[in-house]
Amino acid sequence: MTLRDTGSYCFSLMALGLVACFEGPPDPVSLPVPVEVGNQGLVQIPADPDSGVNWRQWSATVFDTARRSQRPVLLYAARIGCDGLFAGDDPLARWQAETRYIPVRIDPDRHPAVARRYAPAGCPSLSILLEDGQEIIRATDMRRQNVPLLLSRMHEHLQKRRDVVEKEVEPSPARHGSQTYRLSVAAARTSVVAAYDTLYGGFGGPYKFPETQVLAFLQELGTGEIEDGARKMLTRTLDGLLAGPLWTTDVLVMSHTPDWQTPRYEAHAADQAGLLTVLGKAAAGSANYHHAGQRLFDTISAHWFDAGTGAFRSRRLAGKVDEPGWQDPVIQADANALLILACLRSGESLDREDAAQRLASMAGETLLRELVTTEGVVRHALIDDTPAGLLRDQMLVALAFDELERQTGRGEFGEAATRVMSWADEHLWDEATGAFADAPVQSWPETWTSTPDEHDDRAPSGVAVAAEALAAVGDPVRALRVLHGIRLTSPTGRRQAAAARQLLVLEGSR
Structure with missing residues (x-):
């Protein structure tokens, strides 16, 4: 689910x-x-x-x-x-x-x-x-x-x-209706407020998910002087999540009830990456979040990183980290890129900077060696039957390599980031529409039209990651063009939180 x-x-x-x-x-x-x-x-x-x-x-x-x-x-x-x-x-x-x-x-x-x-x-x-x-x-x-x-x-x-x-x-x-809606920070905030659970924190129901992209959006909103409401929603949700059994020094995928008390015993790398990033940013103002972030980082290091393959796992099934369970052995590009970014971005604030760079560098080397071709195509997973050149994979890996070069000074990561971005520009970008396709043309039968990746799930949407990657390489104008070009069939909601956050960052909206 x-x-x-x-x-x-x-x-x-x-x-x-x-x-x-x-x-x-x-x-x-x-x-x-x-x-x-x-x-x-x-x-x-x-x-x-x-x-x-x-x-x-x-x-x-x-x-x-x-x-x-x-x-x-x-x-x-x-x-x-x-x-x-x-x-x-x-x-x-x-x-x-x-x-x-x-x-x-x-x-x-x-x-x-x-x-x-x-x-x-x-x-x-x-x-x-x-x-x-x-x-x-x-x-x-x-x-x-x-x-x-x-x-x-x-x-x-x-x-x-x-x-x-x-x-x-x-x-x-x-x-189906012909009206479309543009991406809107205000509409995203309205959607979050409407879904907010004032009793237990979190959003929607009856099932509760960590919704780390929404938390990151609230965190960005909360940097504004007048956004006390965003900070309160963020704090109440984090406190409720960390106080319940969904938190086991990493975070499980969901609770079957709105009080966070009935977890589904499954965990995904994207949730760990999203929560680690949020806790890392919140650590400076809270000893509790600092401690929780350290525990999550240490759990990722001990239980999500596989020293044998030099890569992060993407998913596990188990009741608790220390119980016998199953972890997906297949190396995936998106899971590794997300955890590389989360470790690097939170390492300093959580007093784990050296460990973060060490883990991220090893995972980056594995990505570069196993999943990125010399042309810059990112394979989704290290298996035979795998798609390649997906927008999220390309942009997440480009961001991860760019951050690795910035923090470690290793030029091979910067060169790889350029190759990966260049391939996406050549094969996924449509200058006429100002949009990226979700996947290369050969992924679908000739009669099909490409569908944009505009909705968050556990990870940020493809368009959100693309905008962030463009801004990271010094092209904020095209990043804004991507975000302004989004056409939704309903007003901006929680599933566009990552794109709304990028728009907030790029435009400085409050």
Whole structure:
């Protein structure tokens, strides 16, 4: 589950104008089980409950196969450790997936651009796509026993009323609305205030997430002389988060209740990086935040950094840091860049400057050696089936290398930052629109249009990071052009907090 979850376990049959809801919460996460591996002792390897389906890897060619076979694509987004929608004794869902659809599975952490397009509300998520990539239906956090009915009904509708389905999913300005909104610091603040929980701190509900991008936005607002309200919201949220079980010397992904007392035992690198940055900035004015920041830094150093690979981990499943658990062994560019930046930016204020530069330098060397090509393309992860050239990865890695050169004086990092930025300029920037694409053209079928990365999740949005990176290399004019060029379908909200913060920094707005 992610920041984008609404707490509703419903899916809309968009093509048919129907809504089907399933009562109750989703099935709980599958915690890893210990497996004996030679002389290495017990390691934690989550089982794959969906391995019975012959899943295909994501690629643009999948839609060519769908077109030739005249079958829709079944896109299944699920992370390692989640209970599978295709598990259990009933083989019906698996049979339907393989015989009536082209089954494709992605891990949202491995294919973030695809997940942002088709699974923005979290996972597990099912989408049924036509051969041109149009989405007919999306079901998030549904119960496993309802999957066969969904697949059967949609197959029947496509067989009998395909023309109606295709007509309904065609983009329509009248149906979707043509009004757009510009990025606004004031609107972002209004959205945060409206969602603020005055009792427990935090934002929204019933689920509570750390929302570190919102905290950083409030922190920037709070530097103004008249923004006492922003400082109070920030302080109340930090105090509530640090006082509850969501805080275990690092921060867990969410609480199932608004009082922060029922954590989901899962943690992500982006949350650690975001919170470390906020605590580092708040440390000068609070001994409590200084101590919490030190504890978080030490936990990142001891439990998130892998000395064997010289890189930071991206995700873990466990109840507590000192309990047996599973950590994702795959090195990811975004997770490492975020933690490099967080360590370097908070090291001095937390009295960890030498350790921060040491860890960041090792992780930077690994990124440069393993995930950045000589042309400046950033591979998302150190696996074969990985996207490359994603906007967030390019800009985060460029920022990390730039900060490494500034603090360590090592020229190879500065040269790499230039290569990475230059590649993004050449392959992702559109001068006519003044915007960056989320992914290179070859990531999608030719008939698809690129979608901008304008929404924060655990990490800042692609446009926010792009603006920050442009400003860092001395191009604030183009950074502002990127931010002013954002066109939203609704007023600026919490999910644009990172971009609003960058606008605040660049314009000096209060």
